[in-house]
Amino acid sequence: xxxxxxxxxxxxxxxxxxxxxxxxxxxxxxxxxxxxxxxxxxxxxxxxxxxxxxxxxxxxxxxxxxxxxxxxxxxxxxxxxxxxxxxxxxxxx
Numbered sequence: 001x002x003x004x005x006x007x008x009x010x011x012x013x014x015x016x017x018x019x020x021x022x023x024x025x026x027x028x029x030x031x032x033x034x035x036x037x038x039x040x041x042x043x044x045x046x047x048x049x050x051x052x053x054x055x056x057x058x059x060x061x062x063x064x065x066x067x068x069x070x071x072x073x074x075x076x077x078x079x080x081x082x083x084x085x086x087x088x089x090x091x092x093x
Contacts, residue, residue, distance in 0.1 A: 001023055001030055001033075001034065002030075002034050002038075003091070004023070005020045005030060005034050005038045006038060006087055008020055008038070008093075009038045009039075009040075009041035009083075009084070009087075010032065010038075010040065010041060010084055011041060012042045012043075012080065013018075013040070013041070013042065014042045014043040014046060014047065015048040016041070017039050017040075017047055017050055017051065017062070018056070018058055018062065019061040020034065020038055020039050020041070021039060021058060021061075022058065023044055024036075024038075024039075024054060025061075033051075036065065036066060036069045037074070037075070037078060037083055039062065040066075040075075040078070041065060041080060042071070042080075043080055044075055044078060047066065048066060048068055050068070051066065052062035062088050
């Protein structure tokens with residue numbers, strides 16, 4: 001499941017944000033293994049704006065979680081390209 005979310009992250013489509021969120025929230029184990037950064041393949045600011053505009057309860061919950069993680073420092077030095085590179089190295093090496 002995590003690898004599928006990584007593929008969606010790499011596609012960078014905002015339409016996949018809630019798909020990744022639903023996968024993340026499907027179980028306790030999935031929540032722990034699917035990194036919050038994988039929601040942000042289109043970028044952190046674009047993802048926050050998309051979730052704010054989307055309007056569903058899932059989007060509101062995902063946005064709250066994302067903002068809490070951002071405040072905790074989980075996105076310090078985050079960049080889509082850097083994260084994609086790090087993950088590619090992790091899975092391909």
